[in-house]
Amino acid sequence: xxxxxxxxxxxxxxxxxxxxxxxxxxxxxxxxxxxxxxxxxxxxxxxxxxxxxxxxxxxxxxxxxxxxxxxxxxxxxxxxxxxxxxxxxxxxxxxxxxxxxxxxxxxxxxxxxxxxxxxxxxxxxxxxxxxxxxxxxxxxxxxxxxxxxxxxx
Amino acid sequence: xxxxxxxxxxxxxxxxxxxxxxxxxxxxxxxxxxxxxxxxxxxxxxxxxxxxxxxxxxxxxxxxxxxxxxxxxxxxxxxxxxxxxxxxx
Amino acid sequence: xxxxxxxxxxxxxxxxxxxxxxxxxxxxxxxxxxxxxxxxxxxxxxxxxxxxxxxxxxxxxxxxxxxxxxxxxxxxxxxxxxxxxxxxxxxxxxxxxxxxxxxxxxxxxxxxxxxxxxxxxxxxxxxxxxxxxxxxxxxxxxxxxxxxxxxxxxxxxxxxxxxxxxxxxxxxxxxxxxxxxxxxxxxxxxxxxxxxxxxxxxxxxxxxxxxxxxxxxxxxxxxxxxxxxxxxxxxxxxxxxxxxxxxxxxxxxxxxxxxxxxxxxxxxxxxxxxxxxxxxxxxxxxxxxxxxxxxxxxxxxxxxxxxxxxxxxxxxxxxxxxxxxxxxxxxxxxxxxxxxxxxxxxxxxxxxxxxxxxxxxxxxxxxxxxxxxxxxxxxxxxxxxxxxxxxxxxxxxxxxxxxxxxxxxxxxxxxxxxxxxxxxxxxxxxxxxxxxxxxxxxxxxxxxxxxxxxxxxxxxxxxxxxxxxxxxxxxxxxxxxxxxxxxxxxxxxxxx
Numbered sequence: 001x002x003x004x005x006x007x008x009x010x011x012x013x014x015x016x017x018x019x020x021x022x023x024x025x026x027x028x029x030x031x032x033x034x035x036x037x038x039x040x041x042x043x044x045x046x047x048x049x050x051x052x053x054x055x056x057x058x059x060x061x062x063x064x065x066x067x068x069x070x071x072x073x074x075x076x077x078x079x080x081x082x083x084x085x086x087x088x089x090x091x092x093x094x095x096x097x098x099x100x101x102x103x104x105x106x107x108x109x110x111x112x113x114x115x116x117x118x119x120x121x122x123x124x125x126x127x128x129x130x131x132x133x134x135x136x137x138x139x140x141x142x143x144x145x146x147x148x149x150x151x152x153x
Numbered sequence: 154x155x156x157x158x159x160x161x162x163x164x165x166x167x168x169x170x171x172x173x174x175x176x177x178x179x180x181x182x183x184x185x186x187x188x189x190x191x192x193x194x195x196x197x198x199x200x201x202x203x204x205x206x207x208x209x210x211x212x213x214x215x216x217x218x219x220x221x222x223x224x225x226x227x228x229x230x231x232x233x234x235x236x237x238x239x240x241x242x
Numbered sequence: 243x244x245x246x247x248x249x250x251x252x253x254x255x256x257x258x259x260x261x262x263x264x265x266x267x268x269x270x271x272x273x274x275x276x277x278x279x280x281x282x283x284x285x286x287x288x289x290x291x292x293x294x295x296x297x298x299x300x301x302x303x304x305x306x307x308x309x310x311x312x313x314x315x316x317x318x319x320x321x322x323x324x325x326x327x328x329x330x331x332x333x334x335x336x337x338x339x340x341x342x343x344x345x346x347x348x349x350x351x352x353x354x355x356x357x358x359x360x361x362x363x364x365x366x367x368x369x370x371x372x373x374x375x376x377x378x379x380x381x382x383x384x385x386x387x388x389x390x391x392x393x394x395x396x397x398x399x400x401x402x403x404x405x406x407x408x409x410x411x412x413x414x415x416x417x418x419x420x421x422x423x424x425x426x427x428x429x430x431x432x433x434x435x436x437x438x439x440x441x442x443x444x445x446x447x448x449x450x451x452x453x454x455x456x457x458x459x460x461x462x463x464x465x466x467x468x469x470x471x472x473x474x475x476x477x478x479x480x481x482x483x484x485x486x487x488x489x490x491x492x493x494x495x496x497x498x499x500x501x502x503x504x505x506x507x508x509x510x511x512x513x514x515x516x517x518x519x520x521x522x523x524x525x526x527x528x529x530x531x532x533x534x535x536x537x538x539x540x541x542x543x544x545x546x547x548x549x550x551x552x553x554x555x556x557x558x559x560x561x562x563x564x565x566x567x568x569x570x571x572x573x574x575x576x577x578x579x580x581x582x583x584x585x586x587x588x589x590x591x592x593x594x595x596x597x598x599x600x601x602x603x604x605x606x607x608x609x610x611x612x613x614x615x616x617x618x619x620x621x622x623x624x625x626x627x628x629x630x631x632x633x634x635x636x637x638x639x640x641x642x643x644x645x646x647x648x649x650x651x652x653x654x655x656x657x658x659x660x661x662x663x664x665x666x667x668x669x670x671x672x673x674x675x676x677x678x679x680x681x682x683x684x685x686x687x688x689x690x691x692x693x694x695x696x697x698x699x700x701x702x703x704x705x706x707x708x709x710x711x712x713x714x715x716x717x718x719x720x721x722x723x724x725x726x727x728x729x730x731x732x733x734x735x736x737x738x
Binding site: 216 | 684
């Protein structure tokens, strides 16, 4: 496997991220918490907008919004579980949105194939960005508060 | 001459440290390259371990001045590790 | 009402721009890679970078310099790649001249022909319309074009931003990194938050350009590659099939130019240096070279840790001289002069007219620091020795043998740099023997170094022991005007 990665150059391409490192813990944490808040806000809007969604979906929206808020607070307080929760929120948002447009959700067959929802696309973009920021923290490209870079040169 | 000033990289040696340098010179039978004399005045020690690629950490260039008034090149030096003349630890 | 079509000059400048902008991006990455760290503060203090694009770490118990930190990037992302800063700079500055000329031609013709209307926001309503366009794109649909215009509102605002904001922003932040401009207009650099902030902002500009290109090309494909490339090649939408073929041919041609230029540059670096250098230095000669330093930073702004480049001579002679505080050191000034002279350090210190300058130091690699330098103005020495009429250059020789002392710089032999006699007469050209109020430290060039405040750092030779006045430098070294010019293809006059 490693020989394949080396021979094709894919390994080098994948490991390229190691050459990129930022020292911006507050920008990183702030961006991630804003992204998760954005996802939360969209779902809160869906909850409060009286769109006639089934109860289970409203409960999911409420749960996701609360989790998003909790995640943002956790991140800003420098708690690692805040990041894990944030990624769960993002993954849930992506999974439920994609499921609603492909498999269909109970009571909402009309959403299948309805990809032309700007709010949905926006929410997906926020979720993907949040996952990307989290991955960047896990891989060491970024650091999140309370961690700091210890670079001497 | 400007030799009275201390360079930022140099250390002024105490009499005891200078004495240890002199002992080292005697031990190694160091003679002046200019005139062959073995009589030196010990000056400041320049830390070379950090600045110069070819030097080991802890090395100093200790300034020596040949005491022979006829010497054509009286200013010379010897590389010593700090353990040989500085009071360490 | 003007017809906002695609006249031939818009089509030509568009494709020429594609070539120059891509050359600028790749050569810019080469320049970034030579000091792959970005800072906000002028001192570039180690460890304070907000971004780094390297995995190298430097020792704490040994002197290292920024040549050790240089990264070698692939030619796929950098021009020409493989740690060739000098050649990357030539390409960057050559391309920027072409890019600015293309841009000026474009803007002048926009204004002259009325085509500027394609970017003019006639009413505030364009912003809500652009917002609606964004929502339309997010719903995977295409928004309507503005009535009588070739673009939708979001597209119009984006193009206007790229042409009239982002492009000038890149030029201005690039100019803010020129030591000559920084020296002459220190307030201008402050306007950007300092030299390193300008460099960081220039980097953000690069990212925005790359993002723009990616989104632009994607949306061209979404809207209809054939239709839009037909507009941009033939000026109408009649020849879509041909446009698809031709657009791919043009893109392939741009890639081929990149490939050929990169291969040629790496294979014939000297020829590239001469050819591009002739253009670049010709422009600098009248634009940047005459600029004289007006900077005077406050003592509070001095960098606590002034970075260095180049390592001190490792010869025993040098170390012994240093241990004796350079009492045996001599500066010989000779060559095409009426009175060849030799100075001891004390004699230099006793010359009248000691000059002190608190200035921003620019390394060719991109870092900066602020230092205070004191010494004898070079023009004082020039007046004392009296150059003969045929003397045109000064060859400043260092005690450093770069091949021996600087493993991170490829090349052999004694370090030297050639400067023009006119530059030696600049009021800020200084032979410095003090730094920040103390003796000049060894890593900064003790006992004597050159200061030329409108040049980048490598011209300011350190550990100097000889200055020779010459009429021509073609016979010195490889004849390119200095050790770095000879060995790593840097440019001789480096006002940027």
